[in-house]
Amino acid sequence: xxxxxxxxRQRALDVALExxxxxxxxxxxxxxxxxxxxxxxxxxxxxxxxxxxxLAGIIDSLVExxxxxxxxxxxQPRTTEFRLExxxxxxxxxxxxxxxxxxxxxxxxxVLRDHTEAGQKMxxxxxxxxxxxxEPEAALQDQLRSLLGLLAVYLGNLAPASAMLRSLGFxxxxxxxxxxxxxxxxxxxxxxxxxxx
Amino acid sequence: xxxxxxxxRQRALDVALExxxxxxxxxxxxxxxxxxxxxxxxxxxxxxxxxxxxLAGIIDSLVExxxxxxxxxxxQPRTTEFRLExxxxxxxxxxxxxxxxxxxxxxxxxVLRDHTEAGQKMxxxxxxxxxxxxEPEAALQDQLRSLLGLLAVYLGNLAPASAMLRSLGFxxxxxxxxxxxxxxxxxxxxxxxxxxx
DNA sequence: GTCTATAAGTAGATAGAC
DNA sequence: GTCTATCTACTTATAGAC
Numbered sequence: 001x002x003x004x005x006x007x008x009r010q011r012a013l014d015v016a017l018e019x020x021x022x023x024x025x026x027x028x029x030x031x032x033x034x035x036x037x038x039x040x041x042x043x044x045x046x047x048x049x050x051x052x053x054x055l056a057g058i059i060d061s062l063v064e065x066x067x068x069x070x071x072x073x074x075x076q077p078r079t080t081e082f083r084l085e086x087x088x089x090x091x092x093x094x095x096x097x098x099x100x101x102x103x104x105x106x107x108x109x110x111v112l113r114d115h116t117e118a119g120q121k122m123x124x125x126x127x128x129x130x131x132x133x134x135e136p137e138a139a140l141q142d143q144l145r146s147l148l149g150l151l152a153v154y155l156g157n158l159a160p161a162s163a164m165l166r167s168l169g170f171x172x173x174x175x176x177x178x179x180x181x182x183x184x185x186x187x188x189x190x191x192x193x194x195x196x197x
Numbered sequence: 198x199x200x201x202x203x204x205x206r207q208r209a210l211d212v213a214l215e216x217x218x219x220x221x222x223x224x225x226x227x228x229x230x231x232x233x234x235x236x237x238x239x240x241x242x243x244x245x246x247x248x249x250x251x252l253a254g255i256i257d258s259l260v261e262x263x264x265x266x267x268x269x270x271x272x273q274p275r276t277t278e279f280r281l282e283x284x285x286x287x288x289x290x291x292x293x294x295x296x297x298x299x300x301x302x303x304x305x306x307x308v309l310r311d312h313t314e315a316g317q318k319m320x321x322x323x324x325x326x327x328x329x330x331x332e333p334e335a336a337l338q339d340q341l342r343s344l345l346g347l348l349a350v351y352l353g354n355l356a357p358a359s360a361m362l363r364s365l366g367f368x369x370x371x372x373x374x375x376x377x378x379x380x381x382x383x384x385x386x387x388x389x390x391x392x393x394x
Numbered sequence: 395g396t397c398t399a400t401a402a403g404t405a406g407a408t409a410g411a412c
Numbered sequence: 413g414t415c416t417a418t419c420t421a422c423t424t425a426t427a428g429a430c
Contacts (some may be wrong), residue, residue: 008395029423042426043396051424073382099231102327109304110221140369140377144352147365148345148381153293165344168328172337180337184345205413224406239408240414270406 009047011037019057025055025111055111056118062101065093066125073132083133083189084145088152090129091182094157103157119162135191142191147186156181206233206244214255218301222308224250252308253315259298262290263322270329280330280343280386284350287326288379291354299355332388339388346385353378 015036019028030051034041069089076082094102105112105122112119133150134143154160158176165176165177172180212233216225227248231238245251266286273279291299302309302323309316327337330347333338352358353375364376 024221024223027307030425039395040397041424042398042415045425046395049425091237104244107306109306110224127361127365134366136366140367141380143367144349145379147352147362148349148385151348152341152345155344159220164324168324168344169331169333170337170340176337180341182339183338188345228405236413237415238406239416242407243413266412322403 002080008039012044012047012054013057016054017062017100020055020058021100021107023107025108044074052116053120055116056069059118059122062097062104063121063125065097066101066129066151069093070125070128070132078135080190083135083149084186087149087182087185087189090150091153091157091178094154095159095178099159101158101159102154107155108136133189136193145188146191152181152185152188156185171172205231205234205236205240209244209251210254210258213251214259214297215254217252218297218304220304221307223271227251232292240269249313249315255301255339256315256319259294259301260318260322262294263326266290267325267329269321275332277387279296280332281383283330284379284382286385288345288350288375291351292323292356296356299351300357302367330386335388342385343388346382347383349378349385353382 001120007170009083012033016028016033019033019036030044032055037044039126044054048057072089076085085087090098101104104125112122130147130150134145135146138146155165159174162174162177166172169176210232213225213230216230227238227241230242230251234241241251245254258329266283269286270279271282273282284348287295302319309319327344327347330343332339332343335343350364356371359371363369367374
Protein backbone atom coordinates (compact mmCIF):
# COMPACT_ATOMS: atom_id res chain seq x y z
CA UNK A 1 0.00 0.00 0.00
CA UNK A 2 1.23 3.45 -0.89
CA UNK A 3 2.01 5.73 2.07
CA UNK A 4 -0.29 8.44 0.74
CA UNK A 5 -3.36 6.37 -0.05
CA UNK A 6 -2.81 4.25 3.04
CA UNK A 7 -5.78 2.64 4.62
CA UNK A 8 -8.75 4.92 4.17
CA ARG A 9 -10.47 3.09 6.97
CA GLN A 10 -7.84 4.11 9.50
CA ARG A 11 -7.68 7.68 8.20
CA ALA A 12 -11.45 7.87 8.48
CA LEU A 13 -11.30 6.82 12.11
CA ASP A 14 -8.67 9.48 12.81
CA VAL A 15 -10.51 12.27 11.06
CA ALA A 16 -13.87 11.32 12.53
CA LEU A 17 -12.45 11.21 16.03
CA GLU A 18 -10.96 14.64 15.56
CA UNK A 19 -14.21 16.12 14.29
CA UNK A 20 -16.42 14.32 16.81
CA UNK A 21 -14.19 15.46 19.66
CA UNK A 22 -14.15 19.00 18.36
CA UNK A 23 -17.72 19.70 17.34
CA UNK A 24 -19.67 16.68 18.52
CA UNK A 25 -21.13 13.62 16.84
CA UNK A 26 -24.49 15.08 15.84
CA UNK A 27 -23.05 18.18 14.30
CA UNK A 28 -20.51 16.29 12.23
CA UNK A 29 -21.81 14.97 8.92
CA UNK A 30 -20.40 12.17 6.82
CA UNK A 31 -20.03 14.67 4.01
CA UNK A 32 -17.68 16.69 6.15
CA UNK A 33 -15.60 13.66 7.04
CA UNK A 34 -15.49 12.49 3.44
CA UNK A 35 -14.37 15.91 2.21
CA UNK A 36 -11.45 15.97 4.62
CA UNK A 37 -10.45 12.53 3.48
CA UNK A 38 -10.80 13.63 -0.11
CA UNK A 39 -13.13 10.77 -0.93
CA UNK A 40 -16.90 10.60 -1.40
CA UNK A 41 -19.51 9.69 1.15
CA UNK A 42 -20.15 6.45 -0.71
CA UNK A 43 -16.53 5.43 -0.23
CA UNK A 44 -17.01 5.92 3.46
CA UNK A 45 -19.97 3.58 3.39
CA UNK A 46 -17.75 0.91 1.90
CA UNK A 47 -15.71 0.91 5.12
CA UNK A 48 -18.47 1.55 7.64
CA UNK A 49 -22.04 0.33 7.38
CA UNK A 50 -23.38 3.44 9.12
CA UNK A 51 -22.42 6.54 10.98
CA UNK A 52 -22.96 4.65 14.20
CA UNK A 53 -20.58 1.90 13.07
CA UNK A 54 -17.97 4.58 12.56
CA LEU A 55 -18.59 5.75 16.09
CA ALA A 56 -18.25 2.19 17.38
CA GLY A 57 -14.95 1.82 15.55
CA ILE A 58 -13.58 4.95 17.18
CA ILE A 59 -14.64 3.82 20.61
CA ASP A 60 -13.03 0.42 20.22
CA SER A 61 -9.69 2.01 19.43
CA LEU A 62 -9.97 4.47 22.30
CA VAL A 63 -10.91 1.96 24.92
CA GLU A 64 -7.71 -0.03 24.54
CA UNK A 65 -5.23 1.99 26.64
CA UNK A 66 -7.83 2.33 29.38
CA UNK A 67 -8.40 -1.41 29.48
CA UNK A 68 -4.67 -1.94 29.84
CA UNK A 69 -4.48 0.35 32.85
CA UNK A 70 -7.51 -1.24 34.45
CA UNK A 71 -6.20 -4.75 33.78
CA UNK A 72 -2.87 -3.89 35.42
CA UNK A 73 -4.66 -2.34 38.38
CA UNK A 74 -6.55 -5.55 38.97
CA UNK A 75 -3.31 -7.45 39.57
CA GLN A 76 -2.27 -5.01 42.29
CA PRO A 77 -3.06 -4.97 46.01
CA ARG A 78 -5.20 -2.01 47.04
CA THR A 79 -2.64 -0.12 49.07
CA THR A 80 -1.89 3.58 49.24
CA GLU A 81 1.28 2.78 47.31
CA PHE A 82 -0.82 1.25 44.56
CA ARG A 83 -3.03 4.32 44.31
CA LEU A 84 0.02 6.54 43.98
CA GLU A 85 1.39 4.46 41.13
CA UNK A 86 -2.07 4.33 39.55
CA UNK A 87 -2.16 8.12 39.50
CA UNK A 88 1.32 8.30 37.99
CA UNK A 89 0.28 6.01 35.16
CA UNK A 90 -2.98 7.85 34.69
CA UNK A 91 -1.13 11.17 34.45
CA UNK A 92 1.01 9.74 31.70
CA UNK A 93 -2.00 8.45 29.79
CA UNK A 94 -3.78 11.78 30.14
CA UNK A 95 -0.94 13.52 28.38
CA UNK A 96 -0.98 10.91 25.64
CA UNK A 97 -3.71 8.70 24.19
CA UNK A 98 -6.30 9.39 26.89
CA UNK A 99 -6.29 13.05 26.01
CA UNK A 100 -8.39 12.59 22.88
CA UNK A 101 -10.52 10.05 24.67
CA UNK A 102 -11.61 12.43 27.38
CA UNK A 103 -12.34 15.31 25.00
CA UNK A 104 -14.39 12.91 22.97
CA UNK A 105 -16.40 11.77 25.98
CA UNK A 106 -16.96 15.31 27.19
CA UNK A 107 -18.17 16.54 23.84
CA UNK A 108 -20.47 13.61 23.22
CA UNK A 109 -22.33 12.92 26.42
CA UNK A 110 -25.71 12.83 24.61
CA VAL A 111 -24.82 10.11 22.09
CA LEU A 112 -22.88 8.09 24.61
CA ARG A 113 -25.76 7.98 27.05
CA ASP A 114 -28.01 6.77 24.24
CA HIS A 115 -29.09 3.21 23.81
CA THR A 116 -26.03 2.56 21.66
CA GLU A 117 -23.90 -0.36 22.74
CA ALA A 118 -20.73 1.53 21.93
CA GLY A 119 -21.74 4.33 24.23
CA GLN A 120 -22.31 1.98 27.12
CA LYS A 121 -18.87 0.50 26.60
CA MET A 122 -17.34 3.96 26.81
CA UNK A 123 -19.19 4.93 29.97
CA UNK A 124 -18.41 1.66 31.70
CA UNK A 125 -14.67 2.19 31.13
CA UNK A 126 -14.87 5.68 32.56
CA UNK A 127 -16.56 4.37 35.69
CA UNK A 128 -14.03 1.56 35.99
CA UNK A 129 -11.22 4.08 35.73
CA UNK A 130 -12.66 5.97 38.69
CA UNK A 131 -13.58 2.87 40.65
CA UNK A 132 -10.02 1.54 40.79
CA UNK A 133 -8.85 4.44 42.94
CA UNK A 134 -11.50 3.82 45.58
CA GLU A 135 -10.82 1.65 48.62
CA PRO A 136 -14.17 -0.04 49.40
CA GLU A 137 -13.32 -0.64 53.04
CA ALA A 138 -12.42 2.97 53.72
CA ALA A 139 -14.63 5.62 55.29
CA LEU A 140 -16.91 7.53 52.96
CA GLN A 141 -14.82 10.68 53.38
CA ASP A 142 -11.65 8.85 52.46
CA GLN A 143 -13.28 7.33 49.40
CA LEU A 144 -14.26 10.80 48.29
CA ARG A 145 -10.77 12.10 48.93
CA SER A 146 -9.29 9.43 46.71
CA LEU A 147 -11.69 10.24 43.93
CA LEU A 148 -10.81 13.91 44.23
CA GLY A 149 -7.16 12.93 43.99
CA LEU A 150 -7.95 11.36 40.67
CA LEU A 151 -9.76 14.52 39.60
CA ALA A 152 -6.72 16.57 40.59
CA VAL A 153 -4.52 14.51 38.30
CA TYR A 154 -7.10 14.93 35.59
CA LEU A 155 -7.16 18.70 36.01
CA GLY A 156 -3.41 18.95 36.09
CA ASN A 157 -2.56 16.76 33.14
CA LEU A 158 -5.31 17.04 30.58
CA ALA A 159 -4.51 19.83 28.17
CA PRO A 160 -7.97 21.47 27.96
CA ALA A 161 -8.48 21.26 31.71
CA SER A 162 -5.12 22.79 32.43
CA ALA A 163 -5.87 25.52 29.89
CA MET A 164 -9.08 26.25 31.77
CA LEU A 165 -7.19 26.45 35.03
CA ARG A 166 -4.82 29.01 33.58
CA SER A 167 -7.77 31.03 32.32
CA LEU A 168 -9.02 30.92 35.92
CA GLY A 169 -5.95 32.82 37.00
CA PHE A 170 -3.55 30.01 37.79
CA UNK A 171 -0.20 31.51 36.98
CA UNK A 172 1.76 28.41 36.19
CA UNK A 173 3.14 26.54 33.22
CA UNK A 174 1.44 23.27 32.29
CA UNK A 175 4.42 21.45 33.80
CA UNK A 176 4.19 23.29 37.13
CA UNK A 177 0.48 22.59 37.18
CA UNK A 178 0.99 18.88 36.61
CA UNK A 179 3.50 18.74 39.45
CA UNK A 180 1.30 20.71 41.85
CA UNK A 181 -1.71 18.56 40.96
CA UNK A 182 0.24 15.43 41.75
CA UNK A 183 1.30 16.93 45.10
CA UNK A 184 -2.31 17.55 46.04
CA UNK A 185 -3.41 14.18 44.69
CA UNK A 186 -0.80 12.32 46.74
CA UNK A 187 -2.13 13.92 49.84
CA UNK A 188 -5.69 12.97 48.95
CA UNK A 189 -5.24 9.29 48.19
CA UNK A 190 -3.29 8.67 51.38
CA UNK A 191 -5.74 6.97 53.69
CA UNK A 192 -5.63 7.22 57.48
CA UNK A 193 -2.49 6.42 59.51
CA UNK A 194 -1.32 3.68 57.17
CA UNK A 195 -4.53 1.75 57.57
CA UNK A 196 -4.52 0.38 54.04
CA UNK A 197 -0.90 0.81 53.07
CA UNK B 198 -54.88 34.39 30.59
CA UNK B 199 -56.13 30.88 31.22
CA UNK B 200 -53.93 28.71 33.35
CA UNK B 201 -53.90 25.95 30.74
CA UNK B 202 -53.08 28.02 27.67
CA UNK B 203 -50.72 30.20 29.67
CA UNK B 204 -47.81 31.79 27.92
CA UNK B 205 -46.61 29.49 25.20
CA ARG B 206 -43.32 31.33 25.22
CA GLN B 207 -42.57 30.30 28.80
CA ARG B 208 -43.75 26.75 28.26
CA ALA B 209 -41.51 26.54 25.22
CA LEU B 210 -38.52 27.61 27.30
CA ASP B 211 -39.30 24.97 29.90
CA VAL B 212 -39.81 22.14 27.43
CA ALA B 213 -36.77 23.10 25.36
CA LEU B 214 -34.55 23.22 28.43
CA GLU B 215 -35.71 19.81 29.45
CA UNK B 216 -35.07 18.32 26.03
CA UNK B 217 -31.77 20.11 25.47
CA UNK B 218 -30.53 19.00 28.89
CA UNK B 219 -31.63 15.46 28.25
CA UNK B 220 -30.61 14.75 24.68
CA UNK B 221 -28.59 17.77 23.60
CA UNK B 222 -29.26 20.83 21.48
CA UNK B 223 -28.33 19.38 18.09
CA UNK B 224 -30.35 16.24 18.52
CA UNK B 225 -33.47 18.10 19.59
CA UNK B 226 -35.60 19.38 16.72
CA UNK B 227 -38.12 22.19 16.77
CA UNK B 228 -40.70 19.68 15.59
CA UNK B 229 -40.12 17.66 18.76
CA UNK B 230 -40.48 20.72 20.96
CA UNK B 231 -43.60 21.86 19.15
CA UNK B 232 -45.20 18.44 19.46
CA UNK B 233 -44.72 18.41 23.22
CA UNK B 234 -46.25 21.85 23.45
CA UNK B 235 -49.09 20.72 21.23
CA UNK B 236 -48.55 23.58 18.80
CA UNK B 237 -46.95 23.73 15.36
CA UNK B 238 -43.42 24.70 14.50
CA UNK B 239 -44.72 27.90 12.94
CA UNK B 240 -46.23 28.91 16.26
CA UNK B 241 -42.83 28.44 17.83
CA UNK B 242 -41.38 30.80 15.28
CA UNK B 243 -43.81 33.46 16.36
CA UNK B 244 -42.15 33.50 19.78
CA UNK B 245 -38.54 32.85 18.80
CA UNK B 246 -36.87 34.06 15.63
CA UNK B 247 -34.69 30.96 15.43
CA UNK B 248 -33.60 27.85 17.26
CA UNK B 249 -30.60 29.77 18.50
CA UNK B 250 -32.82 32.51 19.91
CA UNK B 251 -34.63 29.83 21.87
CA LEU B 252 -31.29 28.69 23.22
CA ALA B 253 -30.39 32.23 24.19
CA GLY B 254 -33.68 32.62 26.02
CA ILE B 255 -33.00 29.50 28.05
CA ILE B 256 -29.54 30.63 28.96
CA ASP B 257 -30.70 34.03 30.14
CA SER B 258 -33.11 32.44 32.57
CA LEU B 259 -30.52 29.98 33.83
CA VAL B 260 -27.78 32.48 34.40
CA GLU B 261 -29.72 34.46 36.96
CA UNK B 262 -29.19 32.44 40.16
CA UNK B 263 -25.53 32.10 39.33
CA UNK B 264 -25.15 35.82 38.90
CA UNK B 265 -26.74 36.36 42.29
CA UNK B 266 -24.25 34.07 44.00
CA UNK B 267 -21.33 35.67 42.21
CA UNK B 268 -22.57 39.17 42.99
CA UNK B 269 -22.86 38.32 46.68
CA UNK B 270 -19.40 36.77 46.66
CA UNK B 271 -17.92 39.96 45.33
CA UNK B 272 -19.07 41.88 48.39
CA GLN B 273 -17.22 39.46 50.68
CA PRO B 274 -13.61 39.45 51.90
CA ARG B 275 -11.64 36.50 50.60
CA THR B 276 -11.19 34.60 53.83
CA THR B 277 -11.43 30.93 54.59
CA GLU B 278 -14.70 31.71 56.34
CA PHE B 279 -16.02 33.21 53.12
CA ARG B 280 -15.10 30.15 51.12
CA LEU B 281 -16.93 27.92 53.59
CA GLU B 282 -20.07 30.01 53.30
CA UNK B 283 -19.68 30.12 49.53
CA UNK B 284 -19.68 26.33 49.42
CA UNK B 285 -22.74 26.14 51.66
CA UNK B 286 -24.66 28.43 49.31
CA UNK B 287 -23.40 26.57 46.27
CA UNK B 288 -24.55 23.26 47.73
CA UNK B 289 -28.02 24.70 48.16
CA UNK B 290 -28.13 25.97 44.60
CA UNK B 291 -26.90 22.62 43.25
CA UNK B 292 -29.87 20.90 44.79
CA UNK B 293 -32.22 23.50 43.33
CA UNK B 294 -32.08 25.70 40.24
CA UNK B 295 -28.43 25.03 39.41
CA UNK B 296 -29.19 21.37 38.94
CA UNK B 297 -30.80 21.83 35.55
CA UNK B 298 -28.16 24.40 34.63
CA UNK B 299 -25.27 22.00 35.11
CA UNK B 300 -26.93 19.14 33.23
CA UNK B 301 -27.59 21.53 30.43
CA UNK B 302 -23.98 22.69 30.28
CA UNK B 303 -22.66 19.16 30.44
CA UNK B 304 -24.86 17.91 27.64
CA UNK B 305 -24.20 20.85 25.35
CA UNK B 306 -20.49 21.53 25.43
CA UNK B 307 -20.29 21.64 21.60
CA VAL B 308 -22.91 24.34 21.05
CA LEU B 309 -21.78 26.36 24.02
CA ARG B 310 -18.19 26.47 22.80
CA ASP B 311 -19.45 27.69 19.43
CA HIS B 312 -19.25 31.23 18.29
CA THR B 313 -22.69 31.87 19.77
CA GLU B 314 -22.88 34.80 22.16
CA ALA B 315 -25.23 32.91 24.45
CA GLY B 316 -22.74 30.10 24.76
CA GLN B 317 -19.97 32.47 25.79
CA LYS B 318 -22.20 33.93 28.45
CA MET B 319 -22.82 30.49 29.86
CA UNK B 320 -19.17 29.51 29.91
CA UNK B 321 -18.09 32.77 31.47
CA UNK B 322 -20.50 32.24 34.36
CA UNK B 323 -19.17 28.75 34.94
CA UNK B 324 -15.62 30.06 35.10
CA UNK B 325 -16.65 32.87 37.43
CA UNK B 326 -18.31 30.36 39.71
CA UNK B 327 -15.04 28.47 39.99
CA UNK B 328 -12.87 31.57 40.18
CA UNK B 329 -14.57 32.92 43.32
CA UNK B 330 -13.31 30.02 45.41
CA UNK B 331 -9.70 30.64 44.48
CA GLU B 332 -7.44 32.84 46.59
CA PRO B 333 -5.07 34.51 44.08
CA GLU B 334 -2.34 35.13 46.65
CA ALA B 335 -2.22 31.54 47.82
CA ALA B 336 0.27 28.89 46.74
CA LEU B 337 -0.58 26.96 43.60
CA GLN B 338 -1.27 23.81 45.63
CA ASP B 339 -3.70 25.64 47.88
CA GLN B 340 -5.50 27.14 44.91
CA LEU B 341 -5.94 23.66 43.51
CA ARG B 342 -7.16 22.37 46.86
CA SER B 343 -9.84 25.04 46.99
CA LEU B 344 -11.00 24.21 43.51
CA LEU B 345 -11.18 20.54 44.42
CA GLY B 346 -13.25 21.53 47.43
CA LEU B 347 -15.72 23.08 45.07
CA LEU B 348 -15.72 19.92 42.97
CA ALA B 349 -16.41 17.87 46.09
CA VAL B 350 -19.50 19.95 46.81
CA TYR B 351 -20.52 19.51 43.20
CA LEU B 352 -20.11 15.72 43.38
CA GLY B 353 -21.96 15.48 46.64
CA ASN B 354 -24.93 17.67 45.87
CA LEU B 355 -25.74 17.38 42.20
CA ALA B 356 -28.22 14.58 41.64
CA PRO B 357 -26.62 12.95 38.54
CA ALA B 358 -23.13 13.18 40.04
CA SER B 359 -24.22 11.64 43.30
CA ALA B 360 -26.03 8.91 41.37
CA MET B 361 -22.77 8.18 39.59
CA LEU B 362 -20.93 7.98 42.88
CA ARG B 363 -23.38 5.43 44.17
CA SER B 364 -22.94 3.39 40.99
CA LEU B 365 -19.20 3.52 41.79
CA GLY B 366 -19.86 1.63 44.97
CA PHE B 367 -20.40 4.44 47.42
CA UNK B 368 -22.78 2.95 49.89
CA UNK B 369 -24.49 6.05 51.18
CA UNK B 370 -27.74 7.90 50.86
CA UNK B 371 -27.71 11.16 48.91
CA UNK B 372 -27.91 12.98 52.23
CA UNK B 373 -24.94 11.18 53.73
CA UNK B 374 -23.00 11.85 50.56
CA UNK B 375 -23.75 15.57 50.70
CA UNK B 376 -22.58 15.73 54.30
CA UNK B 377 -19.41 13.77 53.63
CA UNK B 378 -18.64 15.90 50.60
CA UNK B 379 -18.96 19.05 52.66
CA UNK B 380 -16.62 17.55 55.28
CA UNK B 381 -13.97 16.93 52.67
CA UNK B 382 -14.57 20.29 51.02
CA UNK B 383 -14.15 22.16 54.30
CA UNK B 384 -10.77 20.59 54.76
CA UNK B 385 -9.74 21.49 51.22
CA UNK B 386 -10.64 25.19 51.21
CA UNK B 387 -8.86 25.83 54.49
CA UNK B 388 -5.63 27.55 53.57
CA UNK B 389 -2.41 27.30 55.59
CA UNK B 390 -2.22 28.15 59.30
CA UNK B 391 -4.90 30.84 59.12
CA UNK B 392 -2.95 32.80 56.57
CA UNK B 393 -6.01 34.13 54.78
CA UNK B 394 -8.67 33.68 57.39
C1' DG C 395 -12.10 0.43 -3.34
C1' DT C 396 -13.98 4.38 -5.22
C1' DC C 397 -17.09 6.66 -8.13
C1' DT C 398 -21.90 9.06 -9.90
C1' DA C 399 -26.50 9.41 -9.09
C1' DT C 400 -30.27 9.34 -6.40
C1' DA C 401 -33.56 7.94 -2.99
C1' DA C 402 -36.05 9.12 1.21
C1' DG C 403 -36.30 11.72 4.99
C1' DT C 404 -35.75 15.67 8.15
C1' DA C 405 -33.89 19.93 9.48
C1' DG C 406 -34.60 25.09 10.13
C1' DA C 407 -37.21 28.68 8.41
C1' DT C 408 -40.91 31.62 5.78
C1' DA C 409 -45.51 33.22 3.47
C1' DG C 410 -49.83 34.21 4.10
C1' DA C 411 -54.68 32.87 5.71
C1' DC C 412 -57.55 33.09 9.85
C1' DG D 413 -51.12 33.74 18.29
C1' DT D 414 -51.73 29.91 15.74
C1' DC D 415 -52.57 27.55 11.59
C1' DT D 416 -51.52 25.10 6.65
C1' DA D 417 -48.49 24.75 3.16
C1' DT D 418 -44.21 25.16 1.31
C1' DC D 419 -39.13 26.14 0.41
C1' DT D 420 -34.39 25.17 0.57
C1' DA D 421 -30.74 22.83 2.27
C1' DC D 422 -28.82 19.14 4.17
C1' DT D 423 -28.84 14.51 6.27
C1' DT D 424 -28.07 9.23 6.21
C1' DA D 425 -28.03 5.67 3.17
C1' DT D 426 -28.30 2.72 -1.25
C1' DA D 427 -27.79 1.05 -6.31
C1' DG D 428 -24.96 0.07 -9.68
C1' DA D 429 -21.04 1.41 -13.00
C1' DC D 430 -15.94 1.29 -13.27
